[in-house]
Amino acid sequence: MPTHSTSLPAEPPPFFKRGPSPLARLTFFGVASLTLMFIDARFRTLETVRMAIATVIYPVQQAALVPGVLARDMAEFFQSRTALRQENAALKAELLDAEQARQALTAAQLERERLQKLLQIAQTGATRAQATRVAYVGRDPFSQKLFIERSGGQSFEPGSAVVDEAGLLGQVTRVHPLLAEVTMLTEKDFAVPVKIERTGGRALLYGRGPGKLPELRYVASNADVREGDVVLTSAIDGLYPGNVRVGRIGSVQRDAESAFARVECVPSANLSGAERVLVLDKPAALPARPNPDDTAAEPVRRKRR
């Protein structure tokens, strides 16, 4: 505090000096926020700023997760032995099923590879999957986001598909140093190229925002789509690997006025409660050759062109 002399100071005392008027300040900050919003929405140039702030805030975020983790640990600790034993038995049975299916799959894959080699179709290698866990569900009521943990060695790329044990959850949209943001497939106007397992018919799946089921758009009203059909990714976008389960057709409405049917799809992934997820790498633009004896086939193909 400045000491006041008996004579009147030349300038008004500090408590009358309040800087620009509140309205001027509000206008300034209002214009600043609108500019930020515009830049963020149009040009996406603020990602570095966002990332820097996010990294600084990360410890605080982790601190906020502690109560949830503690509660989960406590619940696990007090889980009864019988419950665990039941779960163990169920998991073993599931594993047995899965193992059998995997053996069949291996055989089928080998056969497919042989056939593809015969037909000289470019082979698609196995997609690499990185396991991680969900840190928390996004709190923004307007969008459907999920935040997953990212440990040091994991290289997530924006655009990679994220799946849980039941099906496609969404897509990585931002990668922070220690977290990655996943946009879920129920996000408004989030598009996934899909195909129907039974017929192979391709379509586009569009999210419609929170609380609404995503729908298949531009499906002709005479197309062969039934309730209960399984929907898989079609891999024509180069982002998602093919044949990842997306969901089931929930309802099909055809009306005479529209050329398109209204097809709703129920996602099979656990969108609200997924805990452990896999991040699938994008399929390579030019698939690598699986084994060296393929190189012998290359000159033949060139000659043919």
Add this chain to the structure above:
Amino acid sequence: MSRFHLPDSPLFRIAKPEDILLAPKPWFVALTLALAFTVNLLPLSGIALALRPDFFALVLLYWAIHQPRWVGIGVAWCCGLLTDVVEANLFGQHALAYAILGFAAGYFHRRVLRFPLWQQALHVLGLLLVAQIVVLVLRLMSGAGMPNVIFLLSSFASALIWPLISALLQWPQRVRSLLD
């Protein structure tokens, strides 16, 4: 059954506007803001999230009303930016909403403190609803889908705990004033 009474000690009463309290410590203001920010980050979802009061906005509003010279539009704006980063949404939407909160608090602070706590809570409810509606309009303009209306419940929950927050945040000041 006798009704539950708080002990009749000056510690448990909220200061009237004519009471003069010592100014809060700056670190206490910063600490409470940081705590409120952390509490906002609790990983809730669904209905629990919709019912969760916006602690950050509440504490911000409290300090903007009680210490308008320290916490004004600028601080509120920066707090809004932090919120935007952690919620990974449009940069600047909460910044604008919180700046408006800061402005309104500065505008109303002399008036609001004259009212009893529950009427203050009504003022707070109005301000927070305005802030949420600003965010809603901005998001709809940027092309987001209409969210479930239950997200507005957060403002009501916040207004409900305003008396509690006021009592809590004033506690250290009252204790110090009594000790002096």
